[in-house]
Amino acid sequence: MREGRPAFVLVVGPSADPLERRAAELCAELIEGWTGFSPEIRTDLSVPEPAVLLGTPTSAPSLEEALRAGTIRLAGLPDEGYHLKRIDERRVYVAANDPAGVLYGAVELIERIGSLATGWEPFDPDIPLRLTGDLDAPDWDLRSAPAYPVRMTIESGEDPRWLALHRVNVSGAEGVWVGTGIDDGLGTAFRYVDGFESYQDLPEPERRLFRGQLRSRLQALRAYGVAPFLFFYVTGEPTRAIERNHPELLGPPVEYAAARNGAFYRPFCWSRPEVVRLFQELVAQIVRTYPELEGLHLRAWGFETRACYCSECGGNGPEGQEALWRLTHAIIEAARSVRPELRFILSGYDRSWWKDPDRRHLRRLPPGTILLRKWGADGEPTPDPMIPTDLLQAVEAASHRLVILSHEAEEVQPLWMVEAPLFREGVRRAEALPGASAIGGWTLQGEVGFGRFDRNYSARRNWDAGAAPERVFGALVGARYGEAAARYPRRGAV
Numbered sequence: 001m002r003e004g005r006p007a008f009v010l011v012v013g014p015s016a017d018p019l020e021r022r023a024a025e026l027c028a029e030l031i032e033g034w035t036g037f038s039p040e041i042r043t044d045l046s047v048p049e050p051a052v053l054l055g056t057p058t059s060a061p062s063l064e065e066a067l068r069a070g071t072i073r074l075a076g077l078p079d080e081g082y083h084l085k086r087i088d089e090r091r092v093y094v095a096a097n098d099p100a101g102v103l104y105g106a107v108e109l110i111e112r113i114g115s116l117a118t119g120w121e122p123f124d125p126d127i128p129l130r131l132t133g134d135l136d137a138p139d140w141d142l143r144s145a146p147a148y149p150v151r152m153t154i155e156s157g158e159d160p161r162w163l164a165l166h167r168v169n170v171s172g173a174e175g176v177w178v179g180t181g182i183d184d185g186l187g188t189a190f191r192y193v194d195g196f197e198s199y200q201d202l203p204e205p206e207r208r209l210f211r212g213q214l215r216s217r218l219q220a221l222r223a224y225g226v227a228p229f230l231f232f233y234v235t236g237e238p239t240r241a242i243e244r245n246h247p248e249l250l251g252p253p254v255e256y257a258a259a260r261n262g263a264f265y266r267p268f269c270w271s272r273p274e275v276v277r278l279f280q281e282l283v284a285q286i287v288r289t290y291p292e293l294e295g296l297h298l299r300a301w302g303f304e305t306r307a308c309y310c311s312e313c314g315g316n317g318p319e320g321q322e323a324l325w326r327l328t329h330a331i332i333e334a335a336r337s338v339r340p341e342l343r344f345i346l347s348g349y350d351r352s353w354w355k356d357p358d359r360r361h362l363r364r365l366p367p368g369t370i371l372l373r374k375w376g377a378d379g380e381p382t383p384d385p386m387i388p389t390d391l392l393q394a395v396e397a398a399s400h401r402l403v404i405l406s407h408e409a410e411e412v413q414p415l416w417m418v419e420a421p422l423f424r425e426g427v428r429r430a431e432a433l434p435g436a437s438a439i440g441g442w443t444l445q446g447e448v449g450f451g452r453f454d455r456n457y458s459a460r461r462n463w464d465a466g467a468a469p470e471r472v473f474g475a476l477v478g479a480r481y482g483e484a485a486a487r488y489p490r491r492g493a494v
């Protein structure tokens with residue numbers, strides 16, 4: 001930087017992936033926000049002036065020399081990892097093996113410039129900044145890779161740009177998730193697709209609008225390297241149209257024990273083959289409709305799942321559990337018959353639903369399935385995530401991933417913010433368990449007020465095993481309210 005202006009250009013390779021271009025654009029946008037001037041983005045091969053070169057060996061031929069000379073080292077870097085290096089006063093490299101690595105390396109560059117300008121470390125891109133005067137890049141030589149592969153938000157409607165700037169790579173709650181089973185289950189998911197007229201509650205123009213908005217949303221997430229999963233309760237309530245037009249799919253009326261209005265409902269009868277077939281057709285159509293989808297997030301939990309109490313299903317007893325498993329496997333097979341690489345998140349595995357004492361169903365799930373499990377006891381801030389080691393080892397043996405969920409939507413309150421050491425302690429505790437390599441990550445948490453800062457910490461901890469809450473909070477609070485505010489409250493301090 002010279003006199004508050006960027007004195008370098010950003011260079012991406014001529015065959016750069018869109019995500020690599022987006023990485024350069026992110027850098028340019030932040031620097032423009034800080035200085036009022038945007039560095040130019042080029043695809044030149046020969047760059048005379050000071051430049052930051054972003055790319056992979058396949059997209060950026062200019063990397064070749066640095067790789068050959070050994071100044072840039074990409075060997076052994078896992079997916080999403082990067083090497084940020086200043087070669088001399090005219091060259092900084094942001095190099096990676098894959099486009100996602102280039103994106104996260106660009107985030108590192110932004111953070112490093114922020115740290116250089118403010119002294120806050122780690123610097124968070126949320127920190128407001130006004131750059132004036134000169135800044136010289138020090139001898140950066142940083143290789144970094146994620147602590148966890150699944151860095152997930154389960155909050156819907158998160159800003160994709162924010163997610164990328166905090167290295168979040170999975171959005172697990174796209175579509176409708178209000179937590180009731182009334183309109184966020186497969187039973188009302190007909191609105192996600194064209195056709196299925198006799199099952200639809202909404203008029204077609206409204207559905208078309210809904211589908212268009214969802215597609216734009218999924219595309220926006222993809223553009224920032226975030227893999228979207230569409231959320232469904234299995235199965236939730238049927239549409240009103242099904243009650244009217246297809247009563248043969250439904251079991252006898254059930255009193256909904258958690259109803260707010262005391263209403264009874266008629267559940268899907270999972271033991272009927274035509275119900276299984278209908279959901280297979282629906283799910284296959286959903287997968288065809290949204291090629292941007294990474295996968296489906298299927299959840300079975302409590303009353304929201306909506307059991308059938310006919311003599312064959314028997315509510316949530318052994319027959320009902322088996323019927324739900326049969327339906328779930330059938331849905332997964334149908335989805336993968338359209339797109340074999342489609343992935344799945346299952347939440348609620350082996351809790352009130354999807355009971356699996358001998359782990360036979362766990363082994364049948366496609367390898368790489370993400371199982372979401374709540375932190376600790378439901379609703380209590382505790383430093384013990386309470387992960388059973390036998391579950392962890394079974395997940396590891398089946399090549400799946402366990403992601404631990406702690407979130408306000410799950411009754412874990414923003415207490416987490418002031419109790420961030422509890423979170424750190426719990427993560428450390430879990431990392432010492434046998435089978436800990438099966439832990440895929442920890443969901444983001446913190447939505448309200450200062451709880452937002454906790455979100456920044458949980459995102460960072462998913463990438464950086466050494467991230468300390470007092471430093472992360474210190475930077476976020478101190479940059480806004482001054483050094484005194486950055487002094488982290490200690491236990492017992494008056």
Ligand SMILES: [Zn+2]
Pocket residue numbers: 251268269270271272308309310311312313314
């Ligand atoms: Zn039934």
